[in-house]
Amino acid sequence: MATAQLTGSTFGAAVSDLRRGWEQRSLWGHLGWQDIRQRYRRSFLGPIWISLTMAVTAIALGTLYAGLFDNDLATQLPHVLVGFIVWGFISGCINEGAEVFTSNVGLITHLPAPLSVHIYRLVWRQTLFFAHNLVVYVVMLFIFHQDLKWTGLAVIPAFLLLALNGAWAALLLGIVATRFRDFVPIAQSVVQLAFFLTPIVWIYDELARSPNPAIAERAKLAEFNPFLHFLEIVRAPLLGQDQQLRHWIVVLAITVVGWALTMVVLRRYRARVSYWV
Incomplete structure (x- = not known):
């Protein structure tokens, strides 16, 4: 028993959990699809409600802030709309990540699967939501023409980085929140506060160039x-829009630090999650 516990507390065991979870793509891929189907099972419009709700909110706030800041609606609304799409993925990984293990207590206690399966399932589900919301983005392109460039392909590695960070954030928060249940409402409050502090509905560059010092x-x-x-x-x-190198540098640094911290926590507490839930 002691040897098994020691083996389960090594970095090799933590890496193996992530690797074995990735190999079970058919499992968490199916579960991710089922999550969406279950949530909208008796709904006439189904997942379309996701995009409709997001679009209506973005249009309302975009119109409001365009008036408040005296901005052109053709600039403000696409800024807000795309910001909502990206923020939906970020907030989903954090909010649902804090409950990823406690909400799957039945599977964890009865299904002999790596913990990372539940993380991959969550990120996959959020990716499906993100892809679904891109339909609104495409409609927006027909209404408000954007001068897209070939550098726009950078969105692919950018989203992969976003998903990679969503995975470590969900894994880290999930372990902490499983041990300390009061952490869930704290995480949700922080996300709500971060929404207003992040330039989602307001344009950062314009305020940073304001004539008012x-x-x-x-x-x-x-x-x-x-x-x-x-x-x-x-x-x-x-x-x-043009890419800013500083954004990529900060994101890459957070990715490395975040995963390093998460691996330390996963190595030490991975075996205890099934008891905490």
Whole structure:
């Protein structure tokens, strides 16, 4: 028993969990599809409600903030709409990640599968939501023409980085929240606060160039918000805007640090999650 516990507390065991979970793609891929079908099983419009709700909210806030900041609606609305699509993925990974193990207690206690299966399932489900919401983005392109460039293909590695960070965030938060149940509402409150501090409905570059020095200096504080950088590496290519190297550097640094910390936590507490749930 002691040997088994020691073996289960090594980095090799943690890496093996991630590897074996990835190999069970047919399992978590099927479960991810079933999650969406189950959620909208008796709905006439089904998953279309996801995009409709997001689109209506984005249009309302985009119109409101365009008036408040005296911005052109053709600039403000696409900015808000794409921001909502990306933020939906980020917030979904964090909010659902905090409950990823406690909400799957039945599978964890009865299904002999790696913990990472539940993380891959969550990220896959959020990816499906993201892809579904891109339909609204395509409609927006017909209404508000964007000067897209070939550099827009950068959205592919950008989203892969986003998903990679969503995986470590869900895994880390899931383990912590399983041990400390009060952490779930804390994480949800932080995400709600971050929504207002992140340039989703307001345009960071315009405020940073404001002729009012006080407003410009306060706007630049957003650089310390990590969500800004994740948002921009995906939103910029979708809107045909130039890429900023600093956003990629920050995201890559967070990816390395985040996964390093997560692997330490996974190595130490992976075997205890089934008891905590």
